[in-house]
Amino acid sequence: MYGAKLRVTSFGGSSLPGLGMGATTVDGNLDLMNCRVQGGVNVHDACISGSLLLQGAHLSHAGDVALDGARLEAKGVVGTDGFRADGELRLLRARLSEGLHLRGATLHAPDGEALSAPGIQVPTDIDCGEGFRATGAITLTSATVGGSVSFDTASLAPARGNALSCHHLQAGELLLRPARATGGADLRHAAIGVLRLHDDHREQPPLQLDGLVYGSLEPHLPVGHRLELLSRDPDGYRPQPYQQLATVYQSIGQDRDARTVLLTRQRHRRATLPWYARAWGHVQDATVGYGYLPERAAVWLLALLATGATVFALHRPTPPSGTPHPVFSPVMYSLDLLLPVIDFGQERVFQPTGPTQWIAWLLIGAGWLLATALAAGITRVLSRQ
Known part of the structure; x- marks a missing residue:
């Protein structure tokens, strides 16, 4: 159906060997609820005035792309109520005015990316929480999200590498409190309004933090717990995450904690210096x-x-x-x-x-x-x- 112009369109409950709707225009919703599609769904460059509805659907294209929504324009993509994709869910540079909703969905692409959405633009929310399961990596590189990006109580299990790639992400809020994560999260050079992590810092997956800017860090834990999180950065010592954490403490009036962070930064930096600079660093540390x-x-x-x-x-x-x-x-x-x-x-x-x-x-x-x-x-x- 490449390039077709349609009104409200429903394949609800159908079993299909594949669905090709690239560059299609739909005046209303595109309903694929409870569908069974064996060969993948292609809606790249489509323009849907309503939403792409995937509740209860099962898209199967193992080892390939289960849903190709590259450059899709729609109100939203709704994949809740048992939605499952065996293969990649691709939303490269998609524009979704009312959000991406994958709460409780299951994405299975163990050898690649379960969700690939670099450059996606969402003025509202991306919801991958409350039972969301991804076997494979999730990529939100350079995404722009006006509201929140949630991975609360999600299960993230890539075969290798990071579970989540969010470098250069811009979002009002990031909820990164998965119930299970076998890989880390790349937050380098992201800009987040509120960063919400686990209450227990020991449950937090390793984070790459160099260049990350955030306005607030929740919850408020003792400074030692936050320093332990920084020390687990897979990239090793980087000065910027310490400066950013100190800036946040200063902004809420906790100057003593801010000084503790900056002092810890100097101590970690000392290990990267030549022997004579390390010696002088020990003197400065011991004296003042x-x-x-x-x-x-x-x-x-x-x-x-x-x-x-x-x-x-x-x-x-x-x-x-x-x-x-x-x-x-x-x-x-x-x-x-x-x-x-x-x-x-x-x-x-x-x-x-x-x-x-x-x-x-x-x-x-x-x-x-x-x-x-x-x-x-x-x-x-x-x-x-």
């Missing part, structure tokens, strides 16, 4: 937490100050004979050694001797190290802000 834990510098300063004050109180440095000098203060003298910029007038006058000279040099070196690490950390944080 890469600038995200500046209170560590105060702890180090107080500990060194207490050590220096104790040592120099017991072993006072001697001033040059016959030279006017201020009253010696072990605390101020230790501060003078520790703080490389501030001068309290003690270090210039009092000179330690013997073993205490090594203590003085140690305090001077530690002061410069703390100051440099603190300055580097603060500069890094301010530059990112």
Whole structure:
């Protein structure tokens, strides 16, 4: 029926060896409910003013395309109530104004793609939840969805590789909480309004996250659980997912969690650096937490100050004979050694001797190290802000 112009058309309950309706125009619904089609259905480039109705249908074209809806224009594709496709369900660059509804459907294409819909445009929703089962990969690359894309309680079981490819997907919401998934999900460079994942992070399939942008991440779990999810990325360390997660925490006022994420990012990045950069990274981490834990510098300063004050109180440095000098203060003298910029007038006058000279040099070196690490950390944080 290639190129035919039809009104409301129904093959409901029919058994067919195949159906070719490429480039067909249907003024109304195309009804294939409860059909049995052995050789596949071809509606590529068709224009249906109503919806393609597939409730209860069984399309069988194993190892090939069970439904070719490439560039299909319709209100919707409705494949609920026991719809089954043995073979690929292809909706390449289809335009469905009222959504793709596959709740409870079964797609079986173990050696390829169960649902192939790259570039699909849906102003409303794609619903593959509540009993949806796919044996084979699902591809929504570069799809544009105004509402939600749902895989809630779905079963996703590809023979190999990712269960779900959503890179460059644009959607208002993505519900990625399958009941079973034997492969991961590729979310690279997608743009999602609300990303909803499992309440238990251990049930979440591995996610490729580099370049993913989202406005909100649900549910709100402890930051450690989200960091564990990032660490399971099959691509290994990537800086952008950490920055994105920190941005979301900052947007809801959880600045401490945001700093934890950014600190973890620096620690993972450290493993990718040369040995000398890793060594300096360990110093920055231990002293000021890469600038995200500046209170560590105060702890180090107080500990060194207490050590220096104790040592120099017991072993006072001697001033040059016959030279006017201020009253010696072990605390101020230790501060003078520790703080490389501030001068309290003690270090210039009092000179330690013997073993205490090594203590003085140690305090001077530690002061410069703390100051440099603190300055580097603060500069890094301010530059990112």
